[in-house]
Amino acid sequence: MKAIFLTAAMALTAASSLAQAEDRITVSVDATAPGAKIDRRIFGQFAEHLGSGIYEGIWVGKDSAIPNTRGIRNDVVAALKAIKVPVVRWPGGCFADEYHWRRGIGPERKPSMNANWGGVIEPNTFGTDEFFDFASQVGAEAYVSVNVGSAPVSEAAEWLEYMTASTGDAIGAERAKNGHTDPYKVAFVGLGNESWDCGGGMTPDFYVSQMKMHARFDRNYNPAQPMQRVAVGPNGGDTAYTEAVMKAYQGRSWAWGIEGLSLHAYTTGGGFPISQKATGFGEKEYSVILKDTLGMENLIATHSAIMDKYDPEKKVSLVVDEWGAWYAPTPGTDPGFLMQQNTQRDAVLAALNINIFARHADRVRMANIAQMINVLQAMILTDKEKMLLTPTYHVFEMYVPFQDATFIPVKLDAGVYSYGDISLPRVDAIAAKGTDGKLYVSLTNVDPNKPVEIDTAFLGVKVKSVTGETLSAPKMDSANTFDAPNIVAPKAATVRLKDGKAVVQLAPASVTVLAITL
Ligand code: AHR
Secondary structure, X not given: OHHHXXXXXXXXXXXXXXXXXXXXXXXXXXXXOOOOEOOHHHHEEEOOOOOOOOEOOOEOOOOOOOOEEOOEEHHHHHXXXXXXXXXXXXXXXXXXXXXXXXXXXXXXXXXXXXXXXXXXXXXXXXXXXXXXXXXXHHOOEEEEEEOOOOOOHHHXXXXXHHHXXXXXXXXXXXXXXOXXXXXXXXXXXXXXXXXXXXXXXXXXXXXXXXXXXXXXXXXXXXXXXXXXXXXXXXXXXXXXXXXXXXXXXXXXXXXXXXXXEEEEEEEOOOOOOOOOOOOOOOHHHHHHHHHHHHHHHHHHHHHHHHHHHHOXXXXXXXXXXXXXXXXXXXXXXXXXXXXXXXXXXXXXXXHHHHHHHHHOOOOEEEEEEEOOEOOXXXXXXEEOOEEEEOHXXXXXXXXXXXXXXXXXXXXXXXXXXXXXXXXXXXXXXXXXXXXXXXXXXXXXXXXXXXXXXXXXXXEOOOOOEEEEEEEOOOOOOOEOOOOOOOOOOOEEOOEXXXXXXXXXXXXXXXEEEEEEXX
């Protein structure tokens, strides 16, 4: 009997140490092998004239009771400054290929139809000058997408002239008359948007011929700001545009060039028409969405390999200028406005994507989440004078130290999180050396049920101290609402140093960032 008892006790001990082993993962950070710079622009944003993304989200007008600076709401600007938004892509999206910039300048604005998004009247009150005012209030670079699909090349060329020429130029003088004497700084110009679809349904070859003209004639006249041209690239995994544009780039003449190739890839968990709900989902949908989002790795690898073939020196950036979760619209809202709630699942999704971009920092030098305010996977939701920060916002906030940091490789045995026939890496991690000299480690626990203990070991550096911030939530579909805006908010992580390792427990479905002083 005694012998049996002992055997049972031994079995129990073995089982509990197995459980402990499973619930404990070691992450090794190798500071002796730094990689590429993580361009701060991978934390870029996209703001389209769509739903209440611009009107109400940014623009309330000078006479509004909502506190504003020249019509631009102060609360939103302050929130965006806090996450150091590096770049904003505007005015679309599908909207860009039907945008006629002259309707949006000067004292008399000419309304138009927003045919893509709800068929509403676009007042053109927020135009070029308001956009640059907004970008400058936020401290972000401007990424302007020009109309390739429904306007002659001269329209885009003259828009660039309006934005960047000196006042000796007649169109530059018009800008001065509208209140801005100095040329604007256009850091990026997008040569169309989704030209394979809403941008005009162009074959790759047809697009390449249009792109070459725009790459030649959409000139930047402001010597104070170099401008990069971003060509339309692939739709998800379709490689036809990647091949055609990069082949043309390889054979380019002195007269034109591009510096970026765009990739659009949304997480839908089943394609279009959209079926997944933003809230009120279960673990099945949680795992379907995260599996789908992890496909970003394969997409980037696929398109990067083609780019490497034509551009082995990696001069052209892969610009993921539309990414994020796209769910069924919030019930009761106009389906054309693409408004959706944002949950803890989206925080995990955001971290996983940013980690993928960071791991491809040598090629992915900009990404713009869709979209900044009130549309799709937004940072911010507004309702008249109220504003809330989403779980996705908080991830961008926690990742600020990764902006322009140097990528540091990590190794880990990630473990497995399974639901039904879906199996995903249980933990994801990246590390970087910040511009402030500290090491930063981001740790994501994908498992929505189980916590996991992480030991972070460091190679090649001596750790003095460690602090951390963590974003977790009561449920995987917890969201912030106007009545309860702080359900999901970062808090200090309980992290300790043990034998030179940082030890921290990650809550289920959570994102944690450690700051290590050396
Ligand atoms: O972000 C919403 C839309 O998605 C954009 O307008 C378009 O480019 C894409 O299809």
